[in-house]
Amino acid sequence: MKFLSIAAALALATSEVSAHYIFQQYDSNPVYEYIRKNTNYNSPVTDLTSTDLRCNVGANGSSTATIAVNAGDSFTFTTDVAVYHQGPISLYMSKAPSTAASYDGSGAWFKIYDWGPTFSGGQATWPLRQTYTFNIPKCIPNGEYLLRIQSLAIHNPWPAGIPQFYISCAQVAVIGGGSTQPSSTVQIPGVFKSTDPGYTVNIYNNFNNYTVPGGPVAISC
Numbered sequence: 139m140k141f142l143s144i145a146a147a148l149a150l151a152t153s154e155v156s157a158h159y160i161f162q163q164y165d166s167n168p169v170y171e172y173i174r175k176n177t178n179y180n181s182p183v184t185d186l187t188s189t190d191l192r193c194n195v196g197a198n199g200s201s202t203a204t205i206a207v208n209a210g211d212s213f214t215f216t217t218d219v220a221v222y223h224q225g226p227i228s229l230y231m232s233k234a235p236s237t238a239a240s241y242d243g244s245g246a247w248f249k250i251y252d253w254g255p256t257f258s259g260g261q262a263t264w265p266l267r268q269t270y271t272f273n274i275p276k277c278i279p280n281g282e283y284l285l286r287i288q289s290l291a292i293h294n295p296w297p298a299g300i301p302q303f304y305i306s307c308a309q310v311a312v313i314g315g316g317s318t319q320p321s322s323t324v325q326i327p328g329v330f331k332s333t334d335p336g337y338t339v340n341i342y343n344n345f346n347n348y349t350v351p352g353g354p355v356a357i358s359c
């Protein structure tokens with residue numbers, strides 16, 4: 139029994155390092171044309187204090203194009219393989235002081251959407267799939283932004299397991315926008331804490347409500 143569970147754990151650990159998933163495509167454009175390419179293949183970021191939490195490891199924008207988008211337009215992030223670790227998916231934006239390509243993400247971020255679990259009949263269902271579609275808020279000011287998507291994988295419950303962040307940033311130049319500022323902003327790193335209930339929760343044990351970490355959705359237009 140003990141031997142079997144160790145073997146099973148090792149098999150799981152092996153598959154864990156070989157293949158995860160990465161958000162690599164913006165709409166139907168070539169992969170990494172408008173999404174910053176990271177240097178850690180499709181491994182997660184787990185350090186809550188790292189600047190890699192912004193756009194992933196080595197994703198500096200130097201070889202990424204910026205796409206012009208109309209405020210209000212929809213966009214789709216697509217992964218290489220469908221997201222399969224349980225946890226929420228969140229979208230953030232941060233306005234660049236000048237160009238998106240040269241921006242390190244050290245400024246203010248605001249959340250524009252969360253895909254959380256749905257609870258029904260004592261069961262939680264997570265929004266696990268290959269494509270995530272939302273829209274650029276209609277009322278945000280024109281300018282260049284980083285548009286960040288994050289899968290927070292909480293399938294190995296804390297503290298035995300460490301939640302994993304699968305992150306990519308697209309570079310967008312918003313036109314036709316408005317003048318509405320988000321109701322609140324956050325810093326990355328900083329906004330995710332190892333005391334957040336949405337980070338520490340055990341999803342296999344009496345799991346019947348969930349607050350997505352990383353601050354509230356701060357704009358809706």
Ligand SMILES: *[C@@H]1O[C@H](CO)[C@@H](O)[C@H](O)[C@H]1NC(C)=O
Pocket residue numbers: 177196198199200
């Ligand atoms: C940006 O990332 C690329 C690819 O990892 C690297 O070759 C380049 O040196 C980096 N540039 C800066 C300014 O860090």
Ligand SMILES: *[C@@H]1O[C@H](CO)[C@@H](O)[C@H](O)[C@H]1NC(C)=O
Pocket residue numbers: 335336339347348349350
């Ligand atoms: C569930 O709701 C309770 C009561 O509001 C709250 O204390 C707890 O943090 C929530 N759990 C999660 C995982 O969000």
Ligand SMILES: [Cu+2]
Pocket residue numbers: 154157158223
């Ligand atoms: Cu994994």
